[in-house]
Amino acid sequence: MNRDFAGLLHQTGLKATHSRISVLEIIADRDAAISQPTLEKMMGDEVDRVTLYRILKTFEEKGIVHKVIDLHGTANYAICSSQCSVHEHHDEHFHFNCTNCDKVYCLNDLHLPAIQIPQGFVTSSVSLSITGVCKNCNQQS
Amino acid sequence: MNRDFAGLLHQTGLKATHSRISVLEIIADRDAAISQPTLEKMMGDEVDRVTLYRILKTFEEKGIVHKVIDLHGTANYAICSSQCSVHEHHDEHFHFNCTNCDKVYCLNDLHLPAIQIPQGFVTSSVSLSITGVCKNCNQQS
DNA sequence: TACATAACGCAATAATGTTGCATTTTATTA
């Protein structure tokens, strides 16, 4: 994982502020997508809540992170793979939602066979979401 | 589609109130899942907002409707197929999200090949969500 | 170091979701 967050921000025409770099550090340190509420708690007083909303929105627009809505309708964020760009995100997203710890794992290496959809419908992206219990939580019990 | 909503409610041990029947009528009349906000608007003054929340929650618990979270994190509701029961909902849900009209279509007839997930992860349900433009919206443009 | 602009923090407001409690409705049975 590239750790030159300032460089990454500059590449996309964004200023490298402390807040933005902190957010990137937290997101990048995870093996799973992080929820907006969790992120908010972790940032604490370091960043205003409104600023966090704006940072995440900007990151998403610039293709730096991607947003995944979990089972409960909560937004989760993960660093985009290199395949994502500003204009074209990778169009297949696979995630695993753990019902125990609520983590969202990106399963980017999966590949799905072609899906037959009804006549007249046009697909732009496909998202597969698996619910269950993750490796960590299984081991603990 | 069974239209004996009072009977359906009695079967599950619920009282057949005007509000509940209205909600069922609206949901059943659709070819797609309906969002909570849309439902709220359609009910207008007929049902209190709090009551609507409670009705939907109860319906979901009893297996009368199922909830689908759409792209935006908004709850959408659709009548459960006969395969759903109180204790065991059908564990594969396939939906199509239209980015133009925001409707959510249930694609219940699709079948997915087995999915290989990483070691240690246990699957309880699978949900496939396709984003694009629906038949209606394609015809209009 | 000075400057223009982007980004931030704060306050206010909107939208969404939840809880407690008094009142009303429903289904039942006398």
Place this chain on the structure above:
DNA sequence: TAATAAAATGCAACATTATTGCGTTATGTA
């Protein structure tokens, strides 16, 4: 059909989540 118990509703209050406007601060550049 009237009386009754339990369930469901409506209202008020509150909690949480998300958005907007605007003055101030930080960033990158010349």
